[in-house]
Amino acid sequence: MVETNTPSPLHDERISLPSRLFLEAVEQLSVAISITDVQANILYANPACVLLTGYEAGELIGQNESLLSDKRTPTAVYEDMWRTIRAGRTWSGMLVNRRKSGAPYLADLTVAPVTDDEGKVIYFLGMHRDVTAMHNLQKQVLNQKTLIESVLNSAPVAMALVDKRGKVILDNLAYKSLRTDLGGKEPASCVLEAWLSASGVDFKQACRKEREFHNFEIRLDHSPGRGERWFSCSGSWAHELVLGPASYFEETERQAGLFLVCSEITEQRRQHELARTNAVRALLAEQHLTQAMRETLWGALYQLQGPFNVIAAATDLFERQKDPDSPLLGALKQVLHSGREAMDRLRAAVPAGSQEAVQPVNLNEAIRNVLGVMTHRFLVQGVVVDWEPDKELLVVPGRLNALQSLIKHLLDNAVDAVGEPGAKAREIHLRSGRLSDGRVEVVIEDRGPGVPAAFRLKAFEPFFSGWKARRGGSGMGLALAQEIVTEQGGSIEFDPEFSSGARVRVLLTSTTGGDQ
Numbered sequence: 001m002v003e004t005n006t007p008s009p010l011h012d013e014r015i016s017l018p019s020r021l022f023l024e025a026v027e028q029l030s031v032a033i034s035i036t037d038v039q040a041n042i043l044y045a046n047p048a049c050v051l052l053t054g055y056e057a058g059e060l061i062g063q064n065e066s067l068l069s070d071k072r073t074p075t076a077v078y079e080d081m082w083r084t085i086r087a088g089r090t091w092s093g094m095l096v097n098r099r100k101s102g103a104p105y106l107a108d109l110t111v112a113p114v115t116d117d118e119g120k121v122i123y124f125l126g127m128h129r130d131v132t133a134m135h136n137l138q139k140q141v142l143n144q145k146t147l148i149e150s151v152l153n154s155a156p157v158a159m160a161l162v163d164k165r166g167k168v169i170l171d172n173l174a175y176k177s178l179r180t181d182l183g184g185k186e187p188a189s190c191v192l193e194a195w196l197s198a199s200g201v202d203f204k205q206a207c208r209k210e211r212e213f214h215n216f217e218i219r220l221d222h223s224p225g226r227g228e229r230w231f232s233c234s235g236s237w238a239h240e241l242v243l244g245p246a247s248y249f250e251e252t253e254r255q256a257g258l259f260l261v262c263s264e265i266t267e268q269r270r271q272h273e274l275a276r277t278n279a280v281r282a283l284l285a286e287q288h289l290t291q292a293m294r295e296t297l298w299g300a301l302y303q304l305q306g307p308f309n310v311i312a313a314a315t316d317l318f319e320r321q322k323d324p325d326s327p328l329l330g331a332l333k334q335v336l337h338s339g340r341e342a343m344d345r346l347r348a349a350v351p352a353g354s355q356e357a358v359q360p361v362n363l364n365e366a367i368r369n370v371l372g373v374m375t376h377r378f379l380v381q382g383v384v385v386d387w388e389p390d391k392e393l394l395v396v397p398g399r400l401n402a403l404q405s406l407i408k409h410l411l412d413n414a415v416d417a418v419g420e421p422g423a424k425a426r427e428i429h430l431r432s433g434r435l436s437d438g439r440v441e442v443v444i445e446d447r448g449p450g451v452p453a454a455f456r457l458k459a460f461e462p463f464f465s466g467w468k469a470r471r472g473g474s475g476m477g478l479a480l481a482q483e484i485v486t487e488q489g490g491s492i493e494f495d496p497e498f499s500s501g502a503r504v505r506v507l508l509t510s511t512t513g514g515d516q
């Protein structure tokens, strides 16, 4: 309700227009005008009032204005109106009116008191317009807003509109619940921070150039008890129409903000990771099998070589005694011949090593793959693994599967070592790093009993085993690890300086040079 106290122009002595003109003006106005006595009994109604209410002028004159009341207006509104106008002030407000036909309409009414020379209220002037259409429009906007809000709220993805200052001005239920999961941290800030740092622009630039992003994957932590969660995010710029009189004839748009949509992909990523880990596991298992066969056959050849050398030496001795008819020499020659054939057959049966192509390998990724495969073993044996990857690890040219197999050999040894008598802790520390000469290193430390100085080189020989606890290993693990490293142009050694267990350092050449 609005109250004003403007003096009527009719009382202004400076106006010397003919009073007939005022009547004509009122008659021709498109606003419904009525003049009542102090009890609101209608004395005059203009044609616009007749048109709006549906009553003839004759039907209105003499009736109280309450004739127009739809009875749905709360009494408090009338009370306020009457209190105001009786005090000689103007009242404005909304009422629900009813036409002669019974159809209701929303009236925007202004009632102004008309006073005599002593200031006593002698008439009331009523002016009202049908504002039903405008009201409906407002309701429509409100309905649309409610509809949009309920659609946004029922969406299973988190959505938010972020203004130019980075402030969230609109969000949905999924967004709110994500914020709660993040302990009150604004998800939009996390997404924007990550995206801006990845794209190398600041938020002001992004706003100015209207930079957008799609399928940007981000990990959001701090969800107590829920572990890490992954989201695929997109940000697109939303615009709105500029309000105000200037936009009446010319519609202009302005930036409303960045519309963020974050859809959770934790499960997809988990499945993807699982599939990848399974693939790596299958590959390593196959390699393990092949290596086991190679180890067995090379082991058999190695074992046979001894007696075979003795037979060869004996044959040579008999031959030098120049007794070609000796039946023993004939038998020895036959044994030697069939032995050679048997060993050639065995050599031919040794499965070939992997024919994998050399490619750029990210060692961090290779290590992560192996850690994924070995998680179960670590858990079962209660081994704690501390993995410290170099954030900017260089890529090395190599054979991915062979390198994974190398890391697995070393980690298998480390797990065995921390289970040995004399182990200090069930801990393995693993880190990757970059040397200033451009090489990349992988260091695996265990808190086992360590490798005695006398065994540090011998440990890389085939069939060497220095474990105290009995296990099924053939003693070929480190020999194979060295073969892989050498084949990739790198080196592997036990760190003689390390005394808290064993520390194996693998050095590989990276694709780019070192720090200049």
Ligand code: FAD
Pocket (backbone or CB within 6 Å): 034, 035, 036, 038, 039, 040, 064, 065, 066, 067, 068, 069, 070, 071, 073, 075, 078, 079, 082, 083, 095, 096, 097, 107, 109, 111, 112, 124, 125, 126, 128
């Ligand atoms: P009522 O019982 O008559 O009134 C409701 C309350 O209003 C009462 O409890 C009382 O507190 C107060 N009231 C009513 N009459 C008086 C009075 N004479 N003195 C002091 N307090 C009083 N009403 C509309 O619904 N539509 C209109 O378009 C409209 N136009 C008006 C134009 C003018 C110039 C004036 C002076 C009044 C207008 N009214 C209009 C108000 C109308 O006169 C009634 O007060 C209103 O319709 C309520 O009537 P009612 O019979 O429903 O309730």
